Amino acid sequence: MSGLTIDKVSPGSIAEELELEPGDRLLSVNGHPLRDVIDYNYFAADDELELEVEKADGELWGLEVEREEGEPLGISFQAPAPARCGNNCVFCFVHQLPRGLRGPLYVKDEDYRLSFLYGNYVTMANIGRAELDRIKDQRLSPLYISVHATDAVLREKLLGKNGVLPILDVMRELAEARITMHTQVVLCPGWNDGDAFARTVADLASLYPWVASLAVVPVGLTEHRQNLPALAPVTKEFAADFIGRWYPESRLLEERLGAPFLFLADEFYIKGDVPFPELDNYGDLPQLENGVGMIPLFLSEAEQVLEEAEALKPAKLTVVTGESPYRYLSDFLKQLSGATGVSVQPVAVRNRLFGPTVTVTGLVCGADIVAALQGMELGEVVLVPDVMLKEGEGVFLDDLTLDDVERQLGAEVQVVESTPYGIYDALVQRLG
Numbered sequence: 001m002s003g004l005t006i007d008k009v010s011p012g013s014i015a016e017e018l019e020l021e022p023g024d025r026l027l028s029v030n031g032h033p034l035r036d037v038i039d040y041n042y043f044a045a046d047d048e049l050e051l052e053v054e055k056a057d058g059e060l061w062g063l064e065v066e067r068e069e070g071e072p073l074g075i076s077f078q079a080p081a082p083a084r085c086g087n088n089c090v091f092c093f094v095h096q097l098p099r100g101l102r103g104p105l106y107v108k109d110e111d112y113r114l115s116f117l118y119g120n121y122v123t124m125a126n127i128g129r130a131e132l133d134r135i136k137d138q139r140l141s142p143l144y145i146s147v148h149a150t151d152a153v154l155r156e157k158l159l160g161k162n163g164v165l166p167i168l169d170v171m172r173e174l175a176e177a178r179i180t181m182h183t184q185v186v187l188c189p190g191w192n193d194g195d196a197f198a199r200t201v202a203d204l205a206s207l208y209p210w211v212a213s214l215a216v217v218p219v220g221l222t223e224h225r226q227n228l229p230a231l232a233p234v235t236k237e238f239a240a241d242f243i244g245r246w247y248p249e250s251r252l253l254e255e256r257l258g259a260p261f262l263f264l265a266d267e268f269y270i271k272g273d274v275p276f277p278e279l280d281n282y283g284d285l286p287q288l289e290n291g292v293g294m295i296p297l298f299l300s301e302a303e304q305v306l307e308e309a310e311a312l313k314p315a316k317l318t319v320v321t322g323e324s325p326y327r328y329l330s331d332f333l334k335q336l337s338g339a340t341g342v343s344v345q346p347v348a349v350r351n352r353l354f355g356p357t358v359t360v361t362g363l364v365c366g367a368d369i370v371a372a373l374q375g376m377e378l379g380e381v382v383l384v385p386d387v388m389l390k391e392g393e394g395v396f397l398d399d400l401t402l403d404d405v406e407r408q409l410g411a412e413v414q415v416v417e418s419t420p421y422g423i424y425d426a427l428v429q430r431l432g
Contacts, residue, residue, distance in 0.1 A: 002027060002028075002033045002034060002035065003025040003026055003027040003028075003033070003034055003054065004025065004026050004034050004036070004037065004040060004077045004078075005023065005024075005025050005077060005078050006020060006021070006022050006023065006024045006025070006026060006075050006076075006077060007022060007076050007077050007078045008022060008075070008076045009021060009022060009074060009075055010072075010074035010075070010076075012074075013072065013073065013074020013075070014065060014067060014071070014072075014073050014074055015073050015074040015075045016074060018051075018063055018065070020053065020075060021055075021056065023056040024053055024054065024055050024056055025053065025054040026040070026051060026052075026053055026075070026077075027052040027053065027054055027060075028051070028052040029043040029044045029049055029050070029051060029052075030043055030046065030049060030050050031050065036080045036113060037077050037080065037117070038113055038116065038117070038138065038140065039138075040077070042138050044073065047066065047067055047068070047069055048064075048065065048066050049064070049065040049067075049073075050062070050063070050064055050065075051063040051064075051065060080111075080113060080114075082107075082109035082110075082111040082113075082114055083109065083110055083111040083113075083126065084107070084108060084109065084110065085108035085109060085110035085123075085126070086110065086125070086126055086161065087108075087110065087123060087125055087159045087160055087161050088159070088160030088161060089123075089158060089159050089160055090157070090158055090160060090188065090191070090228070090229040090231065091158070091186050091188055091219045091220070091221075091231060092108070093220055093222075094106060094107075094108050095225075095228060096220075096221065096222040096224050096225050096228070096354075097222070097224060097354075098222075098224045098353060098354070100398075101397060101398065101399070102395075102397075102399050105397070110122050110123060110125065110126050112124065112127055112131060112135065112140070112143065113140075115143045115144045115145070116135075116140040116141070116142075116143055119144050119289060120144060121144045121145065121146045121184055121290075122143075122144065122145060122146060123145070123146045123148075123159060123164075123167075124145055124165070124167065124170055125159055125161055125164045125165075127165070127170075132170065132173060132174075135174065135177075135179060136173075136174070136177040136179065139179070140179070141178070141179045141180045142179070142180035142181060142182055142212070143174070143179060143180070143181050143182075144181075144182050144183075144184075145167070145171070145181050145182070145183050145184075146183075146184050146185075146186070147167055147171075147183045147184065147185055147200060147204065147214075148184075148185050148186055148192055148200075149185070149192045149196055149197075149199075149200050150167060150168050150199060150200045150203040150204065151196055151199060151200075152164075152166045152167070152168075154191075154192060154196055155167060157191075158188070158191060158192060168203055171204075171207055171210075171211065172207065174210065175207045175210035175211065178210065179210065180209075180210055180212050181207075181210060181211050181212065182211075182212055182213045182215075182286055182287065183204055183211055183213065183214045183215070184214070184215045184216070184217060184287075184290060185197065185200060185214065185215070185216045185217070186217055186218075186219055187216050187217065187218055187219060187234065187242075188219045188231055188232075189219075189231075189232040189233075189234060189238055190232055191231075193242075197216070200214075201214065201249070201253075201262060205253055205257065205261060205262075208257050208261060209257075209259075212261075212286060213260070213261060213262075213263060213283075213286040213287055214261060214262050214263065215263045215264075215265060215287040215290045215292045216246070216262070216263070216264055216265060216268075217265040217267065217290060217291060217292075218234035218239065218265065218267050218268060218271065219231055219233070219234065220357075220358065221233050221357055221358075222354040222355050222357065222358055223354065223355030223356075223357070224354070224355070233357060234267075234268070234271055235271070236271055236272055236273060237272075238272075239267075239268045239269075239271035239272030239274070240272035240273070240274055241272075242264070242268060242272070243264060243268055243269065243272055243274050246262065246264060247264060247277070249262065250262040250263070250264070251281075259283060260281060260282060260283035263282065263286075263287050263292045263293070264292070265290065265291045265292050266291055266292060266293070266294050266295045266296075266324075267291060267324065267360070269295070270295070270324050270325075270359075276295055276296045276299070277296065278296070279293070279296040279297060279299075279300045281296075282296060282297075285297065291360070294325075295325060295328055298325070298328060298329075298332075298419065298420060299328060299332075301419055301420045301421060302328075302332040302335075302420040304420075304421075305332075305336070305420040305421055305424045306332075306335050306336065306339055308424075309336060309339035309340050309424060310339075310340065311339075311340060311341050312340045312341060312342050312427055312428065312431040312432055313341075313342075313431040313432075314341055314342065314343075315342050315343070315379065315380050315430070315431050316342075316343040316344075316345070316377070316378075316379030316380060317342065317343070317344050317345070317379045317380055317381050317382075317383060317427070317430075318344075318345050318346075318347060318373065318376070318378045318379055318381075318382045318383065319333060319344060319345070319346050319347070319382075319383045319423060320346075320347050320349050320364070320369055320372065320373070320382065320383070320384055320385070320388075321346060321347070321348055321349065321361050321364075321385065322348065322349060322351070322359050322360050322361035322362070322363070322364050323348045323349070323350065323351070323359035324359040324360050324361070325361060326346060326348035329346050330346045332420060333345070333346050333423075336420075336423070336424065336427075340424075340427060340431075342427055342431060343379065344423075344427070345379070347372055347373060347376070348372075349364045349368050349369055349372040350368065350371075350372065351363060351364060351365075351368060352367075352368050352371065353365045353367070353368055353397065353398060361385055361387055361388060361418065362387040362388065363397065364388050364396075364397075365388075365396045365397040365398040365400065366396035366397075366398055366399075366400025366401075366404060366405050367396075367398050367400060369382075369384070369388075369396075369405055370400075370405055370408045370409060373409055373411075374408075374409065378409065378411045380412065380430070381411070381412045381413070381414050381430065382405075382409065382411055382412065382413045382414070383414055383415075383416045383423060383426055384402075384405075384413055384414065384415050384416070385415075385416065385417075385418035385422075386415050386416065386417055386418055386422075387418050389402075389415060394415070402415065414426060
């Protein structure tokens with residue numbers, strides 16, 4: 001069905017003056033039928049608009065709008081239902097989930113629209129000519145593309161899908177149309193490392209600047225890999241060797257291209273027990289949401305916080321984290337305790353839900369926090385990083401709420417931004 005259902009109307013907006021209401025459907029703008037919010041943003045950019053609206057009772061309205069340049073209409077829409085992923089990737093994390101989690105976690109999306117709107121990584125394995133033409137016509141840039149390998153045969157093996165358009169052909173076409181692309185490789189030892197990875201890096205670098213960055217992240221393996229292809233983990237030795245080989249190459253690429261291009265995920269440095277590069281090596285942090293540069297950014301911000309920190313009322317608090325960043329958080333909190341007079345104890349939560357090989361903070365669930373903290377002297381409050389919860393809902397991966405965790409621990413729990421300033425600001429607000 002064409003058209004977009006209005007979700008909200010801003011008070012005092014043009015839309016309110018037009019008597020538009022939640023539940024109405026905006027069918028077209030300037031004669032263009034609307035498929036999704038991207039169409040709306042594209043066709044509603046003009047200052048003079050003709051709107052076709054279907055009211056909730058089925059009545060059709062035709063409306064004319066004249067507005068000041070840049071003035072919003074004041075409507076928002078329900079999020080589009082994502083296209084489902086038809087891949088069967090050998091490393092797919094969804095296939096490694098335990099039973100009993102909330103339903104949406106088992107849904108695999110593969111939607112170029114969500115890549116443009118929200119920065120979701122997609123393989124582009126389900127697009128055809130119509131979608132490629134739309135990307136170019138409507139300038140859907142930047143896009144975030146999971147490449148994994150540029151060798152077409154190897155890539156099909158990794159994706160578990162045949163008949164996929166060769167990714168290099170797709171990306172060359174998008175580059176010719178001046179579409180910016182950020183890319184990633186999930187590195188699976190014995191599959192797409194070695195010569196295959198070297199080819200991938202060279203192929204993608206040849207499309208710079210339209211391929212603006214390439215992040216390589218180690219494959220994530222849980223203990224729930226039943227009846228799935230055998231994959232080797234990224235070990236300490238592998239990670240250290242990989243950094244030794246590819247960090248120097250990344251600097252040579254930066255020198256040749258004029259900007260940082262190849263980024264190694266923080267997890268390589270953590271696993272390999274190798275010191276991080278300086279924050280300047282990460283440019284404008286184009287792959288931050290992909291776990292690249294988070295620890296260097298944390299360390300840099302920690303220095304700033306410690307320079308500004310002031311004495312506060314004496315108290316004791318607890319901060320939980322995943323096992324990966326524990327050493328960096330622990331060192332910061334030790335110094336912060338000295339600067340403020342507040343005893344802030346860090347606790348690394350062992351991941352029992354996914355297994356001990358999963359150590360990142362964002363995959364810690366509520367029950368594991370409870371298990372890690374029960375019986376401890378927690379102080380006034382337990383600070384929980386916001387990345388552990390579903391945005392806007394206050395729910396952990398295992399469907400426990402903040403109230404559930406508070407009740408089971410018998411202690412106050414507070415969500416904080418997972419940065420040094422987030423932690424320090426929480427201390428100041430409570431104890432300043």
